[in-house]
Amino acid sequence: MRILAEAAIDTRFANISNVLIYSAMAVFLFAFLAYAAEWTFGGRSRVARQSAALAGRGSLAETVAEAEAEATKAGQAPTVAVTVTRAGGGTTTLTRTVAAKAGKVDVVTRGDAAPPVDGVGASGGDEGADRLGRIAVSLTTLAALLDLCAVITRGISAHRPPWGNLYEFTCAMTVVAALLFVGLLTAGKDVRWMGLPVTLGAVLGLGIAVAVFYTDSEQLVPALHSYWLWIHVSGAMVCGGALYAGAVAAVLFYAKDVYEQRKGQELIKGGWWSDVFDRLPAAATLDKWSYRINAFVFPLWTFTIIAGAIWAEAAWGHYWEWDPTETWAFITWVAYACYLHARATAGWKGRKAAVLAFVAFACYLFNAYGVSIFINGKHSYAGV
Amino acid sequence: MTSDLDAAERLSSAPTEDGDTGGEVGIGVVGWLRWMWRQLTSMRTALILLFLLSLAAIPGSLVPQISASPTKVAAFVANHHTLAPIYQKLGLFHVYSSFWFSAIYLLLFISLAGCIVPRTWQFVGVLRAQPPAAPKHLVRLPVYASWRSRGSGSDSNAGAGAERTLDAAEALLRKRRFRVARDGDAITSEKGYLREVGNLLFHISLFGMLIAFAVGKLFGGMGTVLLIEGKGFSNNVSQYDDFMPSTFYTADSLDPFGFKLDRFEATYQTTGDQLGTARTFQANVSYWTGSDASTAKKATIRVNDPLTVDGSNVYLTAHGYAPVFKVTDAKGNVVFDGPTPCLPQDGNITSVCAIKVNDGYVDNNGTATQIGISGIFTPTAATDASVKKLGPHSIFPDLADPKIYLTAYHGDLGNNSGAPQSIYQLDTKHMAQYKFADGTPLTLPLAPNQGFKLPSGGTVTFTGIQQWANFTVAHNPGTGWALTSSMLAVLGLIGSLFVQRRRIWVRAVTSPDGTTTVELAGLARSESARIAEELAELALELQDTAPADVEADAEPIEESAVQEPSADDDKVAAGPTTTTTTKE
Numbered sequence: 027m028r029i030l031a032e033a034a035i036d037t038r039f040a041n042i043s044n045v046l047i048y049s050a051m052a053v054f055l056f057a058f059l060a061y062a063a064e065w066t067f068g069g070r071s072r073v074a075r076q077s078a079a080l081a082g083r084g085s086l087a088e089t090v091a092e093a094e095a096e097a098t099k100a101g102q103a104p105t106v107a108v109t110v111t112r113a114g115g116g117t118t119t120l121t122r123t124v125a126a127k128a129g130k131v132d133v134v135t136r137g138d139a140a141p142p143v144d145g146v147g148a149s150g151g152d153e154g155a156d157r158l159g160r161i162a163v164s165l166t167t168l169a170a171l172l173d174l175c176a177v178i179t180r181g182i183s184a185h186r187p188p189w190g191n192l193y194e195f196t197c198a199m200t201v202v203a204a205l206l207f208v209g210l211l212t213a214g215k216d217v218r219w220m221g222l223p224v225t226l227g228a229v230l231g232l233g234i235a236v237a238v239f240y241t242d243s244e245q246l247v248p249a250l251h252s253y254w255l256w257i258h259v260s261g262a263m264v265c266g267g268a269l270y271a272g273a274v275a276a277v278l279f280y281a282k283d284v285y286e287q288r289k290g291q292e293l294i295k296g297g298w299w300s301d302v303f304d305r306l307p308a309a310a311t312l313d314k315w316s317y318r319i320n321a322f323v324f325p326l327w328t329f330t331i332i333a334g335a336i337w338a339e340a341a342w343g344h345y346w347e348w349d350p351t352e353t354w355a356f357i358t359w360v361a362y363a364c365y366l367h368a369r370a371t372a373g374w375k376g377r378k379a380a381v382l383a384f385v386a387f388a389c390y391l392f393n394a395y396g397v398s399i400f401i402n403g404k405h406s407y408a409g410v
Numbered sequence: 411m412t413s414d415l416d417a418a419e420r421l422s423s424a425p426t427e428d429g430d431t432g433g434e435v436g437i438g439v440v441g442w443l444r445w446m447w448r449q450l451t452s453m454r455t456a457l458i459l460l461f462l463l464s465l466a467a468i469p470g471s472l473v474p475q476i477s478a479s480p481t482k483v484a485a486f487v488a489n490h491h492t493l494a495p496i497y498q499k500l501g502l503f504h505v506y507s508s509f510w511f512s513a514i515y516l517l518l519f520i521s522l523a524g525c526i527v528p529r530t531w532q533f534v535g536v537l538r539a540q541p542p543a544a545p546k547h548l549v550r551l552p553v554y555a556s557w558r559s560r561g562s563g564s565d566s567n568a569g570a571g572a573e574r575t576l577d578a579a580e581a582l583l584r585k586r587r588f589r590v591a592r593d594g595d596a597i598t599s600e601k602g603y604l605r606e607v608g609n610l611l612f613h614i615s616l617f618g619m620l621i622a623f624a625v626g627k628l629f630g631g632m633g634t635v636l637l638i639e640g641k642g643f644s645n646n647v648s649q650y651d652d653f654m655p656s657t658f659y660t661a662d663s664l665d666p667f668g669f670k671l672d673r674f675e676a677t678y679q680t681t682g683d684q685l686g687t688a689r690t691f692q693a694n695v696s697y698w699t700g701s702d703a704s705t706a707k708k709a710t711i712r713v714n715d716p717l718t719v720d721g722s723n724v725y726l727t728a729h730g731y732a733p734v735f736k737v738t739d740a741k742g743n744v745v746f747d748g749p750t751p752c753l754p755q756d757g758n759i760t761s762v763c764a765i766k767v768n769d770g771y772v773d774n775n776g777t778a779t780q781i782g783i784s785g786i787f788t789p790t791a792a793t794d795a796s797v798k799k800l801g802p803h804s805i806f807p808d809l810a811d812p813k814i815y816l817t818a819y820h821g822d823l824g825n826n827s828g829a830p831q832s833i834y835q836l837d838t839k840h841m842a843q844y845k846f847a848d849g850t851p852l853t854l855p856l857a858p859n860q861g862f863k864l865p866s867g868g869t870v871t872f873t874g875i876q877q878w879a880n881f882t883v884a885h886n887p888g889t890g891w892a893l894t895s896s897m898l899a900v901l902g903l904i905g906s907l908f909v910q911r912r913r914i915w916v917r918a919v920t921s922p923d924g925t926t927t928v929e930l931a932g933l934a935r936s937e938s939a940r941i942a943e944e945l946a947e948l949a950l951e952l953q954d955t956a957p958a959d960v961e962a963d964a965e966p967i968e969e970s971a972v973q974e975p976s977a978d979d980d981k982v983a984a985g986p987t988t989t990t991t992t993k994e
Contacts (some may be wrong), residue, residue, distance in 0.1 A: 035682070131958050133555040133930070133946045244684045248691045252714035325903040332896045341714045343632060343725045343884040345892060346623070347478065348506050350471040360464035364457060366907075371453045389464075401471060 039183035040243035046176030047197060051232040053169035054204075058225035060162030061148065065222065067158060068150035069301045144307040148219060162221055163211060169228065170204035177201055183243045189259045190246045192398055196235035198260075200228040202267025217315070219306055223274040254337035261330030265323050266394060272319035273387035276380040279312035283377055313376070316383055317369060324362050331355050342404060351405035354393035361386030450517070451524030459518040466514050470505030473497060477504065519620060526613045533606050541589055544596035544915040548931035551915075553942050555949050556929040557958035571926035571956065575918035578955035582948060583914065596917040608905020615902055618895025625888035631659035632884040637671040638732045638749045639876045644668035644701065645722070645883065659885060665720035669697035670706070674729055674877040678807050686758050686806050693726050693879045711881070721885055728880035730754045733787055733814055733872060735765050740867025745770035745781075749876045752787045753834040758804040761787045763814070764836045765870075766823050773820070774867030782819040782836040783870060788812065791855070802855070812875055817853040818844045818864060910934055912941050914948065918956070928956050 149155035177198050181188035189195045207224045210217045246255070285294065285303040294300050306312070334355065339345035346352060365382040368374035374382075397403060449455055474482035483503050487494040501508030548554060559571065572595065579597050583590045588599035633650035635643050645668060647653050647661040655661070673694045679687045691713055696706035699720060711717045717724040732749035739745050745767055752761030767781035788804035791813035797803070802815040821841035824831070831837060844852040844865050854862060861871030912934035920926045930949055934941035 131555050131557045131949050133553060133942050133949060135553045135942045242682050244679060244682055245689050248688055248713040321907045325900055328903060329900050339889060340716060343882045344886060345889060348470055353467050353471040357464045357467050360460055364460045367453060367457050371457055
C-alpha cells in the first residue's frame with residue numbers, strides 16, 4: 027500500500043543540495059559586494075570618466091576617422107561595421123558602414139527621438155573598478171552554476187521535478203534570473219548594470235527560501251503527480267526569474283528618466299547619486315530592456331496560464347474556476363497586457379508604463395507568495 | 411509635410427489617438443453616438459477597461475465565493491452582520507458573474523471588436539494593394555543610404571545601369587521574402603505582415619475563448635457524489651448529493667452511465683517533517699455505459715487522472731473513512747448496520763460523524779425512540795494524555811490505531827422539521843444525552859470490534875472501517891474550443907510581439923553622364939534596430955551590380971550631420987542635401 031512513501035528520498039543528494047544552496051547564497055553575496063564595490067570605486071575615478079565622456083563628445087571628424095580606420099582594418103572584405111557618431115546638440119547618428127569595392131557606403135539611422143546616450147557603466151572607465159566588475163561577473167556565473175547544481179541534486183534526491191513547493195520554486199527562480207543575466211552577458215549584451223539588482227534578488231530570494239519556506243526533500247502530494255508539473259510550474263518559474271529582470275529595468279528606467287529630466291532642467295547639482303545615475307545606461311535603453319524582457323515573457327506567461335488551465339481541467343474538473351491563484355495569474359496577465367498596450371498609447375508611454383510594469387510584477391509576486399501564504403485556495407502546495 | 415511620406419510611414423494600423431473631439435458636440439444624437447463609439451474603441455478606453463478588469467478581479471480572490479465554497483460564504487454571512495448584506499448587494503460573493511464584472515469585460519470586448527473589425531478590413535486592403543509607393547525624398551526616412559556607381563563600364567546605354575540595379579534589388583528583396591513591387595524608378599517592398607496577422611489572430615482568439623467559456627457556462631454542469639467502497643452510482647439526478655445544472659444542462663441531459671467504487675487506496679508520508687502528507691490517492695472503480703452494470707470495465711481514477719465516460723469526466727475530489735456500526739435495540743433486533751461516512755477536519759483525517767437511527771429502536775420500556783450517536787473518528791488515535799489535553803485527534807491519516815470517540819443521544823432527530831440536515835452532524839435540540847450511572851455524560855472511545863451497552867438496553871458495536879471517496883461528475887463542453895483558441899492566441903502573440911514589419915525602398919536613377927545614383931531607405935517600428943543592418947546587408951549585396959565607385963561630392967560630413975533635423979522637425983524641415991559619404 028505504501029508504495030511511494032517507501033520510494034526512498036536520497037538524503038545524500040538532499041544534503042548536497044542544501045550545502046550547494048548555502049554556497050550559492052554566499053557566492054551571490056560576494057558577487058553583490060563586488061558589484062557594489064565597482065559602482066563605488068568607479069565613482070571615484072572622475073578623471074577616467076571625464077576622459078571617457080570627452081571621448082564620447084569628441085569631434086565628429088575624429089569619430090568618422092575611427093570608423094574609417096575600422097573599415098580599413100576590415101580591408102576589402104565585405105563587412106558591416108557599426109559606428110556611433112555623436113554630433114553636437116545631443117543627436118546621435120547611428121552609422122553602419124559597408125565596406126564596398128571602392129570605398130564605403132554609410133547607412134544612416136535617424137531615430138524618431140534623440141537616440142540614447144548610455145552612461146559609461148559602473149566602473150566609470152576606471153581599470154581597477156572594471157576588474158572588480160569582472161570579478162563580480164565571474165562570481166555571479168559561479169553562483170548561478172552552484173545554484174543550478176543545487177536545484178538538480180534536489181530533483182535527483184526525490185526523483186521528481188525540483189519545484190514541488192515554495193522553497194524549491196524560489197531556489198529555481200533565482201537560478202533562472204541569474205542564468206538569464208549571465209546568458210545576456212555571454213551573448214555580448216551590455217547589461218552589467220543589472221548585476222547588482224540580480225545578485226541582490228538572488229541573495230534575498232535564497233535567504234527567504236531557506237529561512238521561511240524550507241522543507242525537506244520529499245515526495246509530492248497526489249495533486250502534483252502530473253507531467254504538467256514540468257510544464258506549468260517551470261513556466262511560472264522562468265517567467266518569475268525573467269520578469270524580475272524586467273521589473274528592475276523598469277524601476278531603473280523610471281529613476282533615470284526622472285534624473286535625465288531634472289538634469290535637463292539643471293536641477294541636479296551633482297554628487298554621489300548623480301554620479302551613479304550618470305554611469306547608468308540611458309533611460310531609453312533601460313526602457314527598451316524592460317520592454318524586451320516583458321514582451322518576451324508575456325507569451326510564455328500566457329502559455330503558463332493555459333498549461334495550468336489544462337492541468338486544472340484534468341485535476342479539478344474545470345479548466346477555470348477563479349481559484350485565487352488563477353485569479354491572480356489573470357490579474358498579472360491583464361496588468362502586463364496593460365503595460366504592453368500602454369507603451370503603444372500616447373500619454374501612457376514612458377514612466378506610466380514603467381509603473382504598470384512594476385505593478386504587474388508585484389501582482390506576480392503576490393500570486394506566487396501572497397496567495398500561497400495568506401489566501402487558502404486549491405494551489406496550496408507551498409509546504410509552509 | 412508630404413502626404414506620400416505620411417502614407418508610407420503609416421506602418422501600423424493601430425487606432426489613432428484623438429482624445430479631444432469636442433468639436434462634434436451639437437451635431438445631434440448620431441454625432442454623440444459616433445463620438446461615444448470612437449471613445450469606446452480608442453486605445454485609451456481599452457487600456458482603462460483592462461485596468462478596471464484587473465482591479466475588479468481582486469475582490470473575488472479575497473471574499474469567499476459561492477461558486478468555490480458555499481459553506482465559507484455561509485460562515486462569512488453568519489459572522490459579519492453589517493458587511494454581509496452590503497457584500498450581498500454588491501455581488502461580492504459571486505464577483506465573476508456580477509453585473510459590474512460582466513459590464514467591464516463586455517465593454518472591453520465591444521471596444522475590442524470596434525478596434526479589430528476595421529483593422530481586419532484595413533489589413534485585407536493592405537494585402538490586396540501593392541506596397542505603398544516610394545516617397546519622393548527617400549532621404550527623409552529614418553534609415554537611409556545612397557551611393558553613385560559608374561556601372562560595369564562597357565554599357566553605354568544610359569538608364570540601363572538603373573534598370574539592372576533595380577532588377578538586382580528586386581531579386582535580392584524577393585530572396586529576403588519581401589513583398590516587392592515596381593514603382594517607376596523605384597522598388598517598393600514590405601515584409602513582416604505576420605505581425606499584424608498575429609495581432610489580429612490574438613485578439614480574435616480572445617473572442618473564441620470568451621465564446622468557449624460562455625458555452626461551458628451555459629451547456630455545462632456538474633454534480634458530486636460520495637461513494638463508500640462497494641457502492642455504485644448511476645448517472646441521474648436522484649443519485650447525486652449535489653447537482654449544479656446550467657441553463658441548458660438539466661436533469662434530462664445526463665449521459666446514461668454508472669460506476670462502482672471497488673476500493674480506495676491512499677499512501678502517506680511515514681517519516682520526516684512532512685509526516686502524514688498524502689502521497690497517492692487512487693480509486694479503483696468499475697464503470698459501465700447505458701444501464702447494464704454487467705458490462706462493467708475496470709478503471710482507476712487518480713487526482714490528476716479522471717475517468718472519461720461518454721461526454722462526462724469523473725474526478726476524484728475527496729476521501730475519508732466510514733466506520734461501520736451495528737446498533738441493536740433492547741430486544742436484540744438489529745436496527746442499524748452499516749458504514750457512516752465521516753467528514754475529515756484536518757490533514758490527519760480527524761473526522762466527525764453522526765450515526766442516526768431513525769426508526770426501529772425500542773428501548774427497555776417498549777417505547778420507540780430515535781437514537782443519535784455523534785462521534786469523532788481518528789484513524790491513528792493520539793495518546794490518552796494528549797486526548798485529555800486537546801480532545802480526540804488523529805496523529806496520522808492512515809489506519810494505524812483507529813478509534814472512535816462516541817457520545818449517544820435519544821429523542822427526536824429532527825428529521826421531520828423539513829430543514830436540511832448535515833449527514834455529519836446531529837441536531838441535538840430535541841434529544842437527551844445518555845449518561846452513565848453516576849450522571850456524567852456517556853462518552854467513551856471504541857476500538858474496532860468493541861461496543862457498549864446503552865442505558866436504554868440497546869447495544870452499539872464498532873464493527874469495522876471502510877473508506878469513502880467523493881467524485882465530481884462534470885460535463886464541460888467547449889473545452890476543446892477554449893484550448894484551441896488559447897493556443898491560437900499564444901501563436902498570435904508570438905507573431906505580434908516578435909515579427910517586425912518594415913518597408914524598404916530602392917531608387918536608382920542613371921544620369922546622362924552614365925553614373926547611377928542608388929538610394930536605399932528603410933522604415934520600421936522603433937523597437938527594431940535591425941532595419942539598419944538589413945539595409946546595410948542589402949547595400950553590400952548590391953555592390954556586385956552597382957559598385958560604389960564614384961567619389962561623392964566633396965562635402966563636409968560634419969555639416970550635413972549637424973544639420974540633421976531633430977526628431978520633431980523630421981517631417982517639416984527640409985532634408986539635408988546628402989548623407990552619402992563615398993570614399994576611396
